[in-house]
């Protein structure tokens with residue numbers, strides 16, 4: 289049956305222009321063309337510590353190091369985390385002590401827990417590290433700074449004196465992340481020239497004088513802001529990939545429901561399958577659009593920083609940290625749900641899902657543990673609320689907190705299920721829920737004499753408030769996306785359906801928040817769920833076309849279940865026969881171990 293499109297009947301049901309949706313998903317027609325060409329060329333672009341050099345090195349240092357890194361004359365590793373500290377960056381123990389006699393820094397790992405642990409590329413490949421260490425001058429500790437340290441000889445790749453490096457060992461699953469040589473590193477009084485401290489933000493002079501920067505010290509955390517916004521985009525790719533596989537397979541797979549010899553029911557037609565799958569489809573689009581917005585916010589931040597305008601830095605940190613957390617959690621959980629949606633075959637490596645999961649789940653931890661990141665958002669929210677009293681008007685993603693008084697009085701006026709399709713009705717409910725959860729935390733915090741004690745005690749509630757805030761951002765950005773001019777038959781309508789599914793699914797899932805904050809009544813919650821069910825029916829005929837719009841090649845999906853042509857069963861069978869176990873009919877060890885058991889004498893003619 290080679291060449292037959294088993295999903296053609298599904299594609300014919302689509303009520304929108306898939307070619308235009310492909311451009312919307314890609315971000316623009318040009319981005320689509322580029323992605324289309326490149327994905328078919330299978331590009332592999334190693335990028336590791338270059339963003340950090342760009343952010344933290346002086347122009348002179350960039351001139352020296354960037355050409356080497358770009359041409360891969362040196363291979364760098366972003367070496368921050370230690371055995372004892374990852375989240376707590378200020379707690380790092382590695383030291384870089386200035387020696388005025390030789391104009392050098394001496395890098396040292398004073399304890400076992402100071403061992404660098406996890407950095408990607410470090411274990412086997414990196415020639416250089418961007419090592420984070422405490423700057424010590426005249427016994428005074430100036431906190432964590434970045435230093436470029438050569439680790440291995442550029443001639444024979446042997447580690448240099450005073451440096452002990454290893455790979456940290458096998459990681460979760462047998463998946464592709466094991467091809468990454470996450471490493472460990474101990475420094476034993478390793479000397480580097482003074483000009484290898486990254487000095488864009490603060491300098492150490494020849495005399496050993498520390499010249500602090502006149503810019504916020506948080507700029508030294510800039511690489512994390514950059515990478516976190518990239519990770520949000522990456523979450524849309526990982527989730528959409530899993531959703532594409534399980535949507536196509538759900539249309540191919542049939543179970544039960546045959547009457548008088550008619551075909552069985554496609555599992556995608558079961559309401560339970562739809563209620564699990566379609567919110568993930570909607571989430572993939574929602575994450576895609578919020579990542580688009582985050583990227584433009586980030587570009588705006590860079591322009592402002594050039595002009596020494598630091599005003600949006602705290603918001604950029606809160607947004608990148610919070611959205612990194614929410615989107616990677618949704619994507620990681622969503623991939624696992626997609627595996628379950630494919631039943632037993634989803635557990636086969638050839639489904640592509642186990643490896644995707646194993647490779648993806650550390651995104652919830654790297655570049656900031658997801659709970660720690662939400663606590664950063666909560667701090668930002670509490671600070672914003674505390675400044676309301678002094679007349680500070682919040683802007684951007686916290687502007688709604690400026691209307692807190694009004695939002696505290698809000699009661700949804702939904703009367704019919706269709707009312708939930710109105711974007712302003714949805715936004716108001718999400719704003720009121722987020723504002724009330726944050727205000728409640730702020731009020732509870734004010735009862736503590738020591739705010740830090742209060743923050744610890746209330747941290748679980750604070751994480752929930754931060755989650756509500758981040759979900760509001762994603763819902764709002766989806767709505768804003770649809771306020772743009774989007775051409776193409778039916779494209780905007782389909783996106784409208786997905787937007788409503790995304791928002792109402794969240795409302796249904798977090799119904800406790802909406803009810804306990806008294807934003808909506810139980811009856812209104814019931815109506816939202818009713819509307820959700822009807823939206824699932826609307827998305828059903830378009831489901832295959834909506835995942836086709838991701839424009840993923842079979843090569844990229846690497847999944848027998850997610851094949852574009854839906855020709856699943858013959859290919860599953862073919863794939864199984866590639867297993868080396870099937871090379872011979874008698875397995876290794878059979879004659880040594882199994883056959884002797886089979887040949888044991890029978891007792892009284894019985895087993």
Ligand SMILES: CCCCCCCC/C=C\CCCCCCCCCCCC(=O)SCCNC(=O)CCNC(=O)[C@H](O)C(C)(C)COP(=O)(O)OP(=O)(O)OC[C@H]1O[C@@H](n2cnc3c(N)ncnc32)[C@H](O)[C@@H]1OP(=O)(O)O
Nearest residue numbers: 335336366374375377378506509512518522605654655656
């Ligand atoms: C770097 C490698 C490059 C990778 C290549 C990139 C190419 C990307 C291409 C595609 C990407 C897609 C796929 C991605 C694959 C990625 C591979 C994995 C890479 C993994 C790399 C790592 O994991 S590196 C290690 C990362 N480590 C962390 O994230 C540590 C987490 N901890 C922290 O960030 C902080 O310490 C903290 C946020 C928890 C703060 O702690 P603390 O309270 O002690 O803070 P401070 O006192 O230091 O500061 C308080 C003050 O500062 C504000 N603030 C904190 N962080 C920032 C920031 N980043 N920006 C701006 N402001 C910040 C904070 O809010 C406080 O403000 P106040 O106003 O004083 O309250």
Ligand SMILES: Cc1cc2nc3c(=O)[nH]c(=O)nc-3n(C[C@H](O)[C@H](O)[C@H](O)COP(=O)(O)OP(=O)(O)OC[C@H]3O[C@@H](n4cnc5c(N)ncnc54)[C@H](O)[C@@H]3O)c2cc1C
Nearest residue numbers: 366367368369373374375406407408650653654655656659
């Ligand atoms: C695959 C992978 C690749 C990585 N690559 C790199 C790399 O290239 N370079 C690099 O430097 N690092 C890298 N890391 C390290 C990574 O950045 C850290 O693991 C991450 O920042 C989390 O820090 P941690 O391990 O210290 O977690 P911990 O902070 O020890 O977290 C353990 C638990 O404690 C909780 N917790 C911690 N602090 C708080 C708090 N204040 N309040 C409430 N709960 C808290 C967390 O939520 C979590 O549940 C990588 C990690 C992984 C898994």
